[in-house]
Amino acid sequence: MTCPFCGHIEDRVVDSRESKEGDSIRRRRQCVSCEKRFTTYERIDEVPYMVIKKDGSRQKFDRTKVLNGISRACEKRPISPMTQSDLVNKVEGLVTESPDREISTVEIGEFLMEQLRAIDKIAYVRFASVYRDFQDEHAFINELQTLTKPGNGA
16 A cells, blocks of 8 residues: 555554444554554445446446535635545545445535534535636625525524
């Protein structure tokens, strides 16, 4: 496993635990070179879950892409990495509960916006601005006005 901090390829496993659901193993590792610790997850490789993009194409579901999008929206906000990881787990749950083993990016995006809106309004607006592809300041202002209307949880 490559160390995310220094890039060294040798590490040692400090702790291993099975998830509550029993579908993955969490491993705490320590880099032999820089001695920093990091976490990896081991999962069973099954038939892939697919995501239907807006253009109709299909891609394999990638947790990392979802986490990257959430992380960018939550940058410099008081939202813990654990909360962000929980959001990704919820999205993954949506995908795995789908009877066809596929879900649209529209469903994922709307679900994430709903979750972020409840957690942090700034992260919500950041995510929405990319997801809804705001083209100018008017679209951004309209979203802010909708967010601050009475009865919208403002």
